[in-house]
Amino acid sequence: MRKIRVLAAKPGLDGHDRGVKVIAAALRDAGMEVIYTGLRQTPEQIVATAIQEDVDVIALSILSGAHDYLFPEVMKLVKEKGLDDEVLVLGGGVIPESDVAAMKEAGVADIFGPGTSTHQIVEYIQQNVKQRA
Amino acid sequence: MSDFNQQLMAWQAKVDKLVAKRPERKDQFTTISGLPVERLYLPQEPGEAYADKLGLPGEYPYTRGVQPNMYRGRLWTMRQYAGFATAAESNQRYRYLLDQGTTGLSVAFDLPTQIGYDADHKLAQGEVGKVGVSISSLKDMELLFDQIPLDKVSTSMTINAPAGILLAMYIAVGAKQGVGPDQLRGTIQNDILKEYSSRGTYIFPPKPSMRIITNIFAYCAEEVPSWNTISISGYHIREAGSTAVQEVAFTLANGMAYVKAAMEAGLDVDQFAPRLSFFFNAHSEFLEEVAKYRAARRLWARIMKERFGATNPKSLMVRFHTQTAGCSLTAQQPKNNIVRVAFQAMSAVLGGTQSLHTNSMDEALALPTQEAVTIALRTQQIIGYESGVTSTVDPLAGSYYIEELTDEIEKGAEAYIAKIDEMGGAVEAVEQGYVQREIQEAAYEYQKAIESGDRVVVGVNKFATAKESPGDILRVDPKVRLEQMEALAKLKAERDNAAVEQKLAALKAAAQGEDNLMPHFLSCVQSYATLGEICDTLRGVFGEYQAPTTI
Numbered sequence: 001m002r003k004i005r006v007l008a009a010k011p012g013l014d015g016h017d018r019g020v021k022v023i024a025a026a027l028r029d030a031g032m033e034v035i036y037t038g039l040r041q042t043p044e045q046i047v048a049t050a051i052q053e054d055v056d057v058i059a060l061s062i063l064s065g066a067h068d069y070l071f072p073e074v075m076k077l078v079k080e081k082g083l084d085d086e087v088l089v090l091g092g093g094v095i096p097e098s099d100v101a102a103m104k105e106a107g108v109a110d111i112f113g114p115g116t117s118t119h120q121i122v123e124y125i126q127q128n129v130k131q132r133a
Numbered sequence: 134m135s136d137f138n139q140q141l142m143a144w145q146a147k148v149d150k151l152v153a154k155r156p157e158r159k160d161q162f163t164t165i166s167g168l169p170v171e172r173l174y175l176p177q178e179p180g181e182a183y184a185d186k187l188g189l190p191g192e193y194p195y196t197r198g199v200q201p202n203m204y205r206g207r208l209w210t211m212r213q214y215a216g217f218a219t220a221a222e223s224n225q226r227y228r229y230l231l232d233q234g235t236t237g238l239s240v241a242f243d244l245p246t247q248i249g250y251d252a253d254h255k256l257a258q259g260e261v262g263k264v265g266v267s268i269s270s271l272k273d274m275e276l277l278f279d280q281i282p283l284d285k286v287s288t289s290m291t292i293n294a295p296a297g298i299l300l301a302m303y304i305a306v307g308a309k310q311g312v313g314p315d316q317l318r319g320t321i322q323n324d325i326l327k328e329y330s331s332r333g334t335y336i337f338p339p340k341p342s343m344r345i346i347t348n349i350f351a352y353c354a355e356e357v358p359s360w361n362t363i364s365i366s367g368y369h370i371r372e373a374g375s376t377a378v379q380e381v382a383f384t385l386a387n388g389m390a391y392v393k394a395a396m397e398a399g400l401d402v403d404q405f406a407p408r409l410s411f412f413f414n415a416h417s418e419f420l421e422e423v424a425k426y427r428a429a430r431r432l433w434a435r436i437m438k439e440r441f442g443a444t445n446p447k448s449l450m451v452r453f454h455t456q457t458a459g460c461s462l463t464a465q466q467p468k469n470n471i472v473r474v475a476f477q478a479m480s481a482v483l484g485g486t487q488s489l490h491t492n493s494m495d496e497a498l499a500l501p502t503q504e505a506v507t508i509a510l511r512t513q514q515i516i517g518y519e520s521g522v523t524s525t526v527d528p529l530a531g532s533y534y535i536e537e538l539t540d541e542i543e544k545g546a547e548a549y550i551a552k553i554d555e556m557g558g559a560v561e562a563v564e565q566g567y568v569q570r571e572i573q574e575a576a577y578e579y580q581k582a583i584e585s586g587d588r589v590v591v592g593v594n595k596f597a598t599a600k601e602s603p604g605d606i607l608r609v610d611p612k613v614r615l616e617q618m619e620a621l622a623k624l625k626a627e628r629d630n631a632a633v634e635q636k637l638a639a640l641k642a643a644a645q646g647e648d649n650l651m652p653h654f655l656s657c658v659q660s661y662a663t664l665g666e667i668c669d670t671l672r673g674v675f676g677e678y679q680a681p682t683t684i
Binding site: 012013014015016017018021022024025026034036038039040042064065066068069070073094096097098113114115117118119 | 244245247248250256257258259260263264328332333334372373374460463464465497498499500573576577580583584590593594600606609611680682683684
């Protein structure tokens with residue numbers, strides 16, 4: 001079985017990448033392959049990279065409050081490209097509880113806020129990653 | 134012993150003179166029990182070794198503080214970092230904070246502003262007004278400081294890559310109020326090196342960025358003499374996950390790179406160094422934090438004196454702003470954050486800070502509400518006016534543990550600086566990804582320590598409870614972007630566009646050559662050229678920075 005491939009992505013202009021880098025390290029330690037986009041990615045760039053790298057998971061991280069615009073934008077493109085059946089999209093960062101429902105409605109599988117342990121995320125991915133044909 | 138006595142007598146004479154000119158906050162300081170509190174406490178027999186290592190407050194190597202009487206004379210500047218949505222809304226918050234007794238403004242800009250994009254730029258979608266105020270032109274800046282007399286407040290602006298442009302706008306607003314640049318007081322962060330390693334709001338590559346910074350040093354030394362031209366920031370290095378030792382080391386190494394660049398540009402060290410200031414983080418390891426500030430002061434004083442040959446005492450001093458650690462705040466049980474912030478703020482005060490920003494309890498969730506920001510400000514006032522720690526200078530000095538920690542942090546930081554020296558300095562170390570990797574590793578280690586339970590975070594990995602509702606949080610209306618876009622369209626229709634083009638062309642020529650860019654920034658903003666237009670002109674000449682991959 002191939003390793004789970006994860007795209008760790010920073011959409012928008014937010015430069016705080018401590019969290020995404022810590023999670024990238026933890027996912028690697030858990031045996032996954034992690035590709036990191038670097039900062040300031042547009043939704044178009046993120047989805048293009050996801051296709052190019054043939055990933056199973058897109059893990060988005062935002063602390064600037066722009067998730068309300070950028071997460072749905074990413075999901076719109078994920079659906080347009082027909083990736084929604086194959087790719088699990090997760091969100092993390094400073095995301096108010098009251099926004100979580102809207103993010104899930106847009107198609108983000110789950111939201112991991114501050115204080116989440118990396119084990120929780122590893123387990124979540126292992127259990128929810130979509131089976132490839 | 135006799136030598137030290139002479140030093141002490143000279144110091145006392147200096148203090149007497151100072152106090153005669155500017156009386157302390159009280160004639161006599163006493164504890165609640167009525168016991169007298171002296172200005173300064175010393176070991177029983179301080180000798181030469183003591184003088185070399187610690188010295189007297191206000192004197193080299195400044196271990197015990199940069200003022201001879203510290204907070205007995207005047208408390209630190211109490212600032213609250215604020216800014217959101219539009220200039221008009223932020224202006225309301227500033228005027229509220231000034232009414233509540235805040236003594237300095239601290240402006241938060243939104244990300245498009247920090248990265249030099251106007252509010253109508255495609256990449257600004259979803260970000261306008263979110264983490265700070267949106268400023269696209271001098272028009273916004275005029276609204277931001279409406280009815281705030283710039284000769285009466287000190288303003289700190291958290292802006293880096295486009296710092297010179299925002300400073301030019303501030304100067305232009307001052308001119309409209311009839312306040313000359315020589316009367317302006319405040320700070321621009323203007324520290325690009327930590328952006329590459331820790332915070333990510335860079336625009337240009339390191340070399341042109343360093344040029345803009347030295348242009349600002351040179352311009353302000355002549356024109357805006359009371360302005361702090363840079364705030365060399367360890368804060369974000371720590372937020373990115375560094376240890377306290379790394380925070381001191383990487384911050385001072387960045388500082389050394391700025392000093393070197395300015396001297397290579399032909400500036401005299403004692404002309405610009407007095408306007409360098411610093412910015413540190415106050416994390417949760419209380420006593421280590423106190424020691425950290427003392428170590429940073431001593432190490433920088435020695436570096437400036439021995440390496441760069443500075444002689445002006447003001448060139449040797451670390452004067453610093455502190456912010457309590459945003460990364461230490463928990464979304465779980467958010468009211469606990471009030472307590473965390475209080476201890477962190479106390480450590481900054483015991484470490485001798487000149488300026489302090491206390492975080493609000495709800496910042497792990499969203500921008501602070503008015504209630505949360507008021508409690509954060511009151512926390513500083515309680516420390517300043519009630520706790521009594523401001524009655525004597527450097528009260529923890531002489532604690533075996535504090536002095537040992539101070540020595541250890543200094544040694545650890547020196548070792549890092551030696552390594553960075555070997556690599557050719559901070560610019561090279563960042564370009565090679567060394568600093569980023571060191572910070573990342575420390576961040577991952579810290580996370581692992583929390584997850585193993587080795588390090589306790591109350592309410593998160595111990596004493597956790599069912600979720601508490603955070604109550605009200607502040608939200609920025611997405612319509613702010615549309616309003617800002619309309620305002621920009623109106624501005625572009627009304628201004629003299631031929632003049633704008635001409636100023637931008639002159640800026641471009643200056644950027645291609647070697648002229649100081651600050652006068653060009655000023656004439657551009659005064660013609661109402663936008664921040665985005667000015668930064669695009671510079672992008673055209675300097676290019677944009679591409680970060681090395683470090684994971």
